[in-house]
Amino acid sequence: METAMNGYAENTATFRCETKLLPGTPVMVTDSGTVSAAGGTFCGVALSWRDGFAAVQLAGYVSLPYSGTKPAVGYQVLTADADGKVKAAASGSAGLQRLVVDADSTNIGFIL
Structure with missing residues (x-):
């Protein structure tokens, strides 16, 4: 039997983000309410980016x-x-x- 973790405890928040991010990019908080692509420790993963804002998954699989x-x-x-x-x-x-x-x-x- 196959198993699936998708959807487990997902939690998403919107942050300011000047640089366009592709979905799946690890991000870190760089300023108050702002994220950018991470190069080291990351807090979540970008799900989408539009008009200077990124939806970031902070929990889950x-x-x-x-x-x-x-x-x-x-x-x-x-x-x-x-x-x-x-x-x-x-x-x-x-x-x-x-x-x-x-x-x-x-x-x-x-x-x-």
């Missing part, structure tokens, strides 16, 4: 491409790379632990 070595399932410290992909951080790196629930050769699914 997401599936994103990763770079580097395939992250293991279980709790992992994940950060965003310069290309908008996520990666497992080196031991002791700053970042938030996320629950990785599935992984294949290109994407990992995790709980924000």
